[in-house]
Amino acid sequence: MKTRLDFMKMKKNNEPIVMLTAYDYPTAKLAERADVDMILVGDSLGMVVLGYDSTIPVTIEDMIHHTKAVKRGAKNTFVVTDMPFMSYHISKSLSLQNAARLMQEAGADAVKVEGANEVTELIEALTNGGIPVVAHLGLTPQSVGVLGGYKVQGKDVESAKRLLADAHACQKAGAIALVLECVPRQLSEELTNQLDIPTIGIGAGVSTDGQVLVFHDIVGYGVDRVPKFVKQYVNVSETIEGAIQQYVSEVKFRSFPEERHTFSMKEEELHGLYG
Ligand code: KIV
Ligand code: NA
Numbered sequence: 001m002k003t004r005l006d007f008m009k010m011k012k013n014n015e016p017i018v019m020l021t022a023y024d025y026p027t028a029k030l031a032e033r034a035d036v037d038m039i040l041v042g043d044s045l046g047m048v049v050l051g052y053d054s055t056i057p058v059t060i061e062d063m064i065h066h067t068k069a070v071k072r073g074a075k076n077t078f079v080v081t082d083m084p085f086m087s088y089h090i091s092k093s094l095s096l097q098n099a100a101r102l103m104q105e106a107g108a109d110a111v112k113v114e115g116a117n118e119v120t121e122l123i124e125a126l127t128n129g130g131i132p133v134v135a136h137l138g139l140t141p142q143s144v145g146v147l148g149g150y151k152v153q154g155k156d157v158e159s160a161k162r163l164l165a166d167a168h169a170c171q172k173a174g175a176i177a178l179v180l181e182c183v184p185r186q187l188s189e190e191l192t193n194q195l196d197i198p199t200i201g202i203g204a205g206v207s208t209d210g211q212v213l214v215f216h217d218i219v220g221y222g223v224d225r226v227p228k229f230v231k232q233y234v235n236v237s238e239t240i241e242g243a244i245q246q247y248v249s250e251v252k253f254r255s256f257p258e259e260r261h262t263f264s265m266k267e268e269e270l271h272g273l274y275g
Pocket of ligand 1: 041214
């Protein structure tokens with residue numbers, strides 16, 4: 001399994017780091033087989049697999065449940081799990097306890113937290129406790145209410161400078177990598193050059209050390225609209241819907257099951273049965 005040092009080496013060698021989200025056993029298995037470098041059990045699961053409108057309702061229990069399944073499918077891949085909304089803000093001790101559960105109970109290799117300021121202190125505390133932390137700056141969906149919507153961040157000098165300062169603070173606190181969401185490519189390139197730790201972009205252009213996307217977005221699975229920064233490689237929804245429709249109609253017409261899907265008794269056993 002690749003670890004923190006491999007990711008540092010990849011940055012140094014200018015070898016892109018591929019991260020993809022997964023929320024269950026089969027997806028994790030496929031991601032590992034396809035040589036994804038890092039799997040993210042993102043709290044985006046609240047939207048793409050649980051059907052919520054945002055990531056706000058996601059709980060620590062949800063994250064544990066899904067991380068366990070992912071780790072069973074990808075035992076040899078570095079798994080990062082999101083700490084969900086408000087699971088790392090109430091108190092230091094509760095935050096440490098929640099992060100520890102993600103590692104000990106669920107099997108995560110690192111946790112991810114959104115934001116800077118107080119969160120920076122937590123990154124340091126977690127790191128001191130032996131829990132690797134991935135930071136997440138730019139568009140931070142857990143703060144969508146405060147940000148006022150899902151918008152590109154760091155477009156003006158003031159917010160760009162703040163983002164640079166926050167990124168350095170996260171690195172200084174011990175973050176092993178930084179996810180940059182929805183920031184202009186010029187800013188993410190500058191950040192990538194300035195930082196020693198790998199940057200992993202989503203909607204941050206091509207210059208980051210790595211890229212991350214949501215599994216359901218890249219395969220077109222149950223998602224109606226995808227953001228500008230997503231590339232959809234296939235649309236499995238169409239394939240799945242077609243298969244379900246065919247199954248429904250074959251059952252209705254009794255063209256399924258066929259002989260080859262069916263078990264039967266021997267003739268003499270039948271005689272015994274009916275006398
Ligand atoms: O939850 C998630 O999937 C994420 C990525 C989009 C970075 O945080
Ligand atoms: Na997330």
